[in-house]
Amino acid sequence: MAEEVIKQSSKQTSKQVVAPIIKYSIADLKSVSRKVFGCNPEVIDGAIHGKPIQAYGVEEMRNLINDFLNKPIK
Known part of the structure; x- marks a missing residue:
């Protein structure tokens, strides 16, 4: 019985x-x-x-902004 509970809980946490x-x-x-x-x-x-x-995600836009602001000036 205890082994079944352990097997079931390990299956649930893997997802x-x-x-x-x-x-x-x-x-x-x-x-x-x-x-x-x-x-x-x-x-x-x-x-x-x-x-x-x-459309852009927040992290995607944050990365674009950081790249733009840290781009060296020619």
Whole structure:
């Protein structure tokens, strides 16, 4: 009986639930840019310059902003 409980609990813990990445429009990300990213909305324009106009996740946009701000000046 105890062995069955251990086997069942080990089966249940092996499953991992992956949350879907929520994507937001550029306008929505710009409206919360100061609170979420700590930058002005214009920085988002620079970060996505030359990239396709699409919806972005928060972490994806944060990475684009960091890359843009840390890009060396020529």
